[in-house]
Amino acid sequence: MPLTFAFDVYGTLIDTAGITQSLNRLVGDQASLFSSRWRDKQLEYSFRRGLMRDYVDFSVCTRQALKYTSAQLELPISDAAAQTLLDEYRRLPAFPDVPTALEQLKSAGHRLYAFSNGLPDDLEALLDSAGIRHAFIDIISVHEIRTFKPDPAVYRHFLARSSATADNSCLVSSNPFDLLGGMAVSMRTAWIRRSSANHFDPWDRQPDLTLTSLTELQQAFNG
Structure with a gap:
């Protein structure tokens, strides 16, 4: 049936880990850790916003999670580089x-x-x-x-x-x-x-x- x-x-x-190659150019051997933390925070933000009934679209969660991960790991990423990563998230x-x-x-x-x-x-x-x-x-x-x-x-x-x-x-x-x-x-x-x-x-x-x-x-x- x-x-x-x-x-x-x-x-x-x-494969969301496909972003790791691009991250390698930005954060070197921290790329795998960065990718994992970014994904975890992206999902956390969606969970929290769902519970709070404070919806923003998933691309906003992704962008804010990227900013948080950069700050948390003390691995600065420029606005231009961040936008490139977000664009590549549409081509994984x-x-x-x-x-x-x-x-x-x-x-x-x-x-x-x-x-x-x-x-x-x-x-x-x-x-x-x-x-x-x-x-x-x-x-x-x-x-x-x-x-x-x-x-x-x-x-x-x-x-x-x-x-x-x-x-x-x-x-x-x-x-x-x-x-x-x-x-x-x-x-x-x-x-x-x-x-x-x-x-x-x-x-x-x-x-x-x-x-x-x-x-x-x-x-x-x-x-």
């Missing part, structure tokens, strides 16, 4: 397993959507640059309802926009907080565990599937 797949974008389809690469996995699922008749905290225009540019925009029926962004994952309203919005039900949809994400949000509205879930260093939150709930690669999805749902 065909399913409706909700694919998280940042960290699931798109897809993980190597993504194109094949999406084509397999699409060929099998499943309905694929990109589902993200990002702005619609940013997501269009990002997925197009990564060469995978054509795989998706549409892009569904939290910007449409002005809150962030893992607010349950976001997942209900996805189901309404995609004309899907919780039992015939599957949220695919590398982010445990995202999957827990989907579980809150009874969506099926698949965790893409891209590193053995990643661990699922011990909340007495587990995803329906735990996979190490997106290419395992087709086999999991079609045998």
Whole structure:
């Protein structure tokens, strides 16, 4: 039976560590640490703003997190360099397993959507640059309802926009907080565990599937 797949974008389809090469030119051997801290703070800001009902779009969270990380690590980045990094955030690469996995699922008749905290225009540019925009029926962004994952309203919005039900949809994400949000509205879930260093939150709930690669999805749902 065909399913409706909700694919998280940042960290699931798109490798946010792809910014590290550019950071290398700015902060040298601190690039990996900087990239990780930046990503963590970006998500923290989205969580906090969601709880506070003080919405700004995800690009603002990204920019403010960059500024904070630069100050925290005492690694100054000029305004011009910061803008270059933010522009490059719209051109990050897809993980190597993504194109094949999406084509397999699409060929099998499943309905694929990109589902993200990002702005619609940013997501269009990002997925197009990564060469995978054509795989998706549409892009569904939290910007449409002005809150962030893992607010349950976001997942209900996805189901309404995609004309899907919780039992015939599957949220695919590398982010445990995202999957827990989907579980809150009874969506099926698949965790893409891209590193053995990643661990699922011990909340007495587990995803329906735990996979190490997106290419395992087709086999999991079609045998």
